[in-house]
Amino acid sequence: MKTKGKATSFDIAHFAGVSQSTVSRALRNSPLVNEETRRKVWEIAKKLNYKVDKNASNLRTQQSATLAILLFEDPTGDESQINPFFLNMLGSITRACAKEGYDLLVSFQSISQDWRAEYEDSHRADGIILLGYGDYMDYQSRLQNLLAQDTKFVCWGAKVEGRPDLTVSCDNYGGGELAAQHFISSGKKQCVFIGDASEHSPEFLMRFKGFKDTLEQKSISLSERNIANAISTEESGYHATHSLLANNVKFDSLFAASDLIAIGAIKALKEAGLKIPEDVSVIGFDNIAAANYITPSLSTVQQNTTLAGQMLVSNLLALIKGEQITETLLPPKLIIRQSTS
Amino acid sequence: MKTKGKATSFDIAHFAGVSQSTVSRALRNSPLVNEETRRKVWEIAKKLNYKVDKNASNLRTQQSATLAILLFEDPTGDESQINPFFLNMLGSITRACAKEGYDLLVSFQSISQDWRAEYEDSHRADGIILLGYGDYMDYQSRLQNLLAQDTKFVCWGAKVEGRPDLTVSCDNYGGGELAAQHFISSGKKQCVFIGDASEHSPEFLMRFKGFKDTLEQKSISLSERNIANAISTEESGYHATHSLLANNVKFDSLFAASDLIAIGAIKALKEAGLKIPEDVSVIGFDNIAAANYITPSLSTVQQNTTLAGQMLVSNLLALIKGEQITETLLPPKLIIRQSTS
DNA sequence: ATGAAGTTTGACACCGGTGTCATAATGTCG
DNA sequence: CGACATTATGACACCGGTGTCAAACTTCAT
Numbered sequence: 001m002k003t004k005g006k007a008t009s010f011d012i013a014h015f016a017g018v019s020q021s022t023v024s025r026a027l028r029n030s031p032l033v034n035e036e037t038r039r040k041v042w043e044i045a046k047k048l049n050y051k052v053d054k055n056a057s058n059l060r061t062q063q064s065a066t067l068a069i070l071l072f073e074d075p076t077g078d079e080s081q082i083n084p085f086f087l088n089m090l091g092s093i094t095r096a097c098a099k100e101g102y103d104l105l106v107s108f109q110s111i112s113q114d115w116r117a118e119y120e121d122s123h124r125a126d127g128i129i130l131l132g133y134g135d136y137m138d139y140q141s142r143l144q145n146l147l148a149q150d151t152k153f154v155c156w157g158a159k160v161e162g163r164p165d166l167t168v169s170c171d172n173y174g175g176g177e178l179a180a181q182h183f184i185s186s187g188k189k190q191c192v193f194i195g196d197a198s199e200h201s202p203e204f205l206m207r208f209k210g211f212k213d214t215l216e217q218k219s220i221s222l223s224e225r226n227i228a229n230a231i232s233t234e235e236s237g238y239h240a241t242h243s244l245l246a247n248n249v250k251f252d253s254l255f256a257a258s259d260l261i262a263i264g265a266i267k268a269l270k271e272a273g274l275k276i277p278e279d280v281s282v283i284g285f286d287n288i289a290a291a292n293y294i295t296p297s298l299s300t301v302q303q304n305t306t307l308a309g310q311m312l313v314s315n316l317l318a319l320i321k322g323e324q325i326t327e328t329l330l331p332p333k334l335i336i337r338q339s340t341s
Numbered sequence: 342m343k344t345k346g347k348a349t350s351f352d353i354a355h356f357a358g359v360s361q362s363t364v365s366r367a368l369r370n371s372p373l374v375n376e377e378t379r380r381k382v383w384e385i386a387k388k389l390n391y392k393v394d395k396n397a398s399n400l401r402t403q404q405s406a407t408l409a410i411l412l413f414e415d416p417t418g419d420e421s422q423i424n425p426f427f428l429n430m431l432g433s434i435t436r437a438c439a440k441e442g443y444d445l446l447v448s449f450q451s452i453s454q455d456w457r458a459e460y461e462d463s464h465r466a467d468g469i470i471l472l473g474y475g476d477y478m479d480y481q482s483r484l485q486n487l488l489a490q491d492t493k494f495v496c497w498g499a500k501v502e503g504r505p506d507l508t509v510s511c512d513n514y515g516g517g518e519l520a521a522q523h524f525i526s527s528g529k530k531q532c533v534f535i536g537d538a539s540e541h542s543p544e545f546l547m548r549f550k551g552f553k554d555t556l557e558q559k560s561i562s563l564s565e566r567n568i569a570n571a572i573s574t575e576e577s578g579y580h581a582t583h584s585l586l587a588n589n590v591k592f593d594s595l596f597a598a599s600d601l602i603a604i605g606a607i608k609a610l611k612e613a614g615l616k617i618p619e620d621v622s623v624i625g626f627d628n629i630a631a632a633n634y635i636t637p638s639l640s641t642v643q644q645n646t647t648l649a650g651q652m653l654v655s656n657l658l659a660l661i662k663g664e665q666i667t668e669t670l671l672p673p674k675l676i677i678r679q680s681t682s
Numbered sequence: 683a684t685g686a687a688g689t690t691t692g693a694c695a696c697c698g699g700t701g702t703c704a705t706a707a708t709g710t711c712g
Numbered sequence: 713c714g715a716c717a718t719t720a721t722g723a724c725a726c727c728g729g730t731g732t733c734a735a736a737c738t739t740c741a742t
Contacts, residue, residue: 006462008698019722024700034720049490051462055405056698059396059727066446071435084630087428094412094449103465105407106447108435121347121392123728124444149390263634289425293604295636349728360692365730375690397728400697464698 007048015044027052058123067097067316068105068125072132083232083260085286085305086131089156092309093129100313102126120151127152127316154316154325156308157203166319168311168328172203175301175332176210179255179283182299182334184218186341188253188281191215192226194240194265195257201231204257207285207301211255225249230261237264245272252280253340259284259291259300266294266339281340296338304330348389356385368393399464408438408657409446409466413473424573424601425629426646430472430497433650441654443467461492468493468657495657495666497649498544507660509652509669513544516642516673517551520596520624523640523675525559527682529594529622532556533567535581535606536598542572545598548626548642552596566590571602578605586613593621594681600625600632603639607680622681637679645671 009027013020018037026033026041033041044050058064071086090106097104105125109132119125128146130153143160146153157169183191195201197208212222226249228240237256241264244251254269256262262284266276274280276296284291287302307330315325350368354361359378367374367382374382385391399405412427431447438445446466450473460466469487471494484501487494498510524532536542538549553563567590569581578597582605585592595610597603603625607617615621617637625632628643648671656666 006464010698020699021701021723022721024698025721028700032720037720049462051459053400053698054463054465055396055400056727057700059394059400059698059729060700062727064396084425084428087425087432090431090447091428091449094447098449104447106431106435106445108432108439118392121390122395123347124395290631290634293631294634351728361729362692362694362731363690365728366691369730373690378690394728397697398730400699400728401730403697 006053007045007050008053009050011048012041012044012050015048016040062123064103064123064126065101066103066105066125067127067129067313068107068119069093069129069131071106071108072130073108083258084288084290085259085303088288088305089131089309092306093131093312094309095306096309096313099310100317102313102317120153121149127154127320129153129312129316130155130158132156132158152316152320154312154319156312159202164327165325166315166327168308168315169203169330170303170308170332171329172206172332173210174329175285175303176207176212176255177214178210178301178332178334179207179285180211180214182283182336182340183253183255183281184215184220186253186281189220190226190251191220191222191253191255192228192244192249192251193222193255193257194228194230194237194244194261196229196231197227201257207255207257226251230257230264232258232260234260234264234267237261238268239264241265241268245269254280254282256282256284259286259288259298262298262300262339263290263294266296266298277338277340283334283340287335291335292337299337299340300335302333302335304333347394348386348391349394350391352389353382353385353391356389357381403464405444405464405467406442407444407446407466408468408470408654409448409460410434410470410472412447412449413471424599425631426600426627426644427472429629429646430650433647434470434472434653435650436647437650437654440651441658443654443658461494462490468495468661470494470653470657471496471499473497473499493657493661495653495660497653500543505668506666507656507668509649509656510544510671511644511649511673512670513547513673514551515670516626516644517548517553517596518555519642519673519675520548520626521552521555523624523677523681524594524596524622525556525561527594527622530561531567531592532561532563532594532596533569533585533590533592534563534596534598535569535571535578535585535602537570537572538568542598548596548598567592571598571605573599573601575601575605575608578602579609580605582606582609586610595621595623597623597625600627600629600639600641603641603680604631604635607635607637607639618679618681624675624681628676632676633678640678640681641676643674643676645674 009020009023013023022033022037023041026038027045094104105119120128140161147163155167160166193208193211195204195208197205199205215222228244230236230240237260254265256265262282266282269276269280276282284298284300287300291298291300311328315328318325350361350364354364363374363378364382367379368386435445446460461469481502488504496508501507534549534552536545536549538546540546556563569585571577571581578601595606597606603623607623610617610621617623625639625641628641632639632641652669656669659666
């Protein structure tokens with residue numbers, strides 16, 4: 001009964017006394033095949049524990065029912081920790097793929113290194129999802145490259161020059177607005193922003209702009225002194241806040257471009273003997289799990305990762321099918337916890 | 342220059358004026374091919390942005406340079422949250438795969454549902470990594486099934502009946518010992534355990550046994566009343582602790598089978614007005630990120646996820662190569678934070 | 683010059699499916 | 713009953729590589 005190695009459709013054909021073509025059709029429930037033959041074929045297939053060889057099948061059909069995700073790590077050389085926000089995204093993308101019947105190839109890429117998006121070229125995947133806070137200097141030109149090669153891909157967060165329709169992102173500008181509005185309505189007057197307000201981090205820049213513009217509408221200015229640079233790590237947030245305090249910058253409210261930064265900031269504030277939220281209100285961005293666990297718990301702008309994953313996948317699939325897709329902006333939501341109130 | 346669709350080795354052969362066979366050899370740096378021809382082929386390949394079609398290649402060679410990971414979710418129906426410990430494992434496994442030149446297919450499986458491990462059968466992957474706190478009733482029989490089909494796989498944490506060599510796990514028993522020793526050396530007398538101390542959760546059971554045995558050596562007994570059932574979620578830990586308190590069980594130290602449980606427990610203890618660690622010391626298991634963020638920060642038994650990922654991958658690769666592998670037990674490490682001291 | 687050994691190359695079968703086309707079997711209708 | 717549509721099946725080319733084998737061409741020693 002059990003042949004050596006894996007069973008092939010020829011084995012089934014042999015046992016069923018039909019041709020291999022018929023087996024192939026029967027297994028894919030083609031209407032061309034007789035009901036009884038179909039049942040017999042299925043039965044034998046099950047008995048032999050037969051599974052279609054995806055390589056052969058994909059080779060013939062020229063598609064893979066697989067998507068690839070390239071996860072760009074934060075520019076820290078830090079070996080152990082991955083931004084939990086992206087892990088959440090990874091989880092929701094995996095789920096979305098499963099729902100659509102696609103497999104998912106995962107790959108981590110160091111931004112600094114030469115990254116390879118050859119999954120599609122090599123027919124491993126039908127399309128690619130790019131995920132990461134990018135440092136876009138070199139990145140942008142590579143995206144152009146992908147476009148030129150007609151590779152199907154969608155990006156999280158990062159705008160693609162000239163092709164905004166390939167982007168799924170949270171409304172970062174709107175998120176910045178929410179933070180500012182909350183500070184304004186609680187009577188805060190002296191705000192600071194911590195993050196990278198440059199083109200290197202498009203998302204951070206948008207958050208900053210939404211924050212700043214809204215404040216300025218209420219005549220609250222955000223001077224250079226009130227902006228501290230940080231990348232998305234706890235240490236970086238800690239140091240940035242530390243230097244603000246060291247420079248004697250006065251502030252009653254702090255908006256961090258990400259939760260990790262905010263967590264570092266809170267640590268620095270506590271160490272300086274400042275009370276949160278009495279002395280300083282703090283708002284982060286992402287709503288990672290830790291935001292709920294720290295003391296005080298962190299108010300933050302939540303990104304809907306479940307929806308984001310679904311949109312990335314469905315947009316990519318539409319793109320693969322050749323459909324037009326439009327840029328997707330997901331609404332952010334302010335979660336109020338103890339760090340403001 | 343640019344042909345329609347992706348370039349094939351025939352295209353290169355045509356431009357280089359050699360046969361397709363030679364192109365194939367040249368691209369794989371076979372010593373059989375002349376140095377000059379090789380350079381010419383590579384040059385043209387680069388110009389055409391040629392990438393080997395993995396489907397064709399895998400079909401012929403009957404291997405995929407890909408591993409698959411099946412991530413079993415916790416038995417909560419909870420849509421949004423994935424146990425952060427497993428996400429960490431996922432990250433380290435991804436890195437380990439990349440280091441070995443393998444791709445990784447990720448798939449989430451609900452334990453309750455019929456899970457499919459057909460990645461190897463369908464030649465999508467050369468081997469499979471199973472990851473999850475399992476409910477092993479049905480699980481075990483399926484593992485036997487995989488064994489019978491000669492599928493290459495390794496498991497995290499779950500012992501495979503009769504084949505312990507397929508397991509990579511933390512020394513859970515030793516971890517339980519560490520927790521008990523720490524309580525003993527800080528003079529605790531009344532301990533409780535929260536988790537699932539049954540065969541349904543082998544890891545939890547081992548943690549429990551190590552804990553209990555060590556306590557009993559010092560004549561500290563752990564009666565039925567001092568054990569509360571919980572699955573690995575915050576809510577479950579919260580409720581379990583709540584019911585201990587409601588039952589008037591007296592204790593000065595609490596060992597939770599996972600950090601999530603411990604976090605729930607701490608919440609319940611705080612609500613009951615108990616001080617940590619003065620009234621009750623708490624130790625968790627896993628060292629997830631949140632353990633460091635909560636107040637008080639959580640002492641916990643750390644599992645080395647980086648090493649675990651590497652071992653899972655290297656063991657699986659050895660298994661695929663047909664080598665003998667032995668069960669791997671990773672040493673746990675007690676991290677002391679504010680919740681004990 | 684000639685046979686042996688070494689180097690480089692091309693022809694061709696093969697991996698295991700899928701899709702097209704021809705053919706056989708059965709049914710329908712004027 | 714013959715023409716024709718319908719249904720079910722088999723033969724075969726094909727996807728794009730890899731591996732084997734034989735052949736062509738060098739090089740070198742005899």
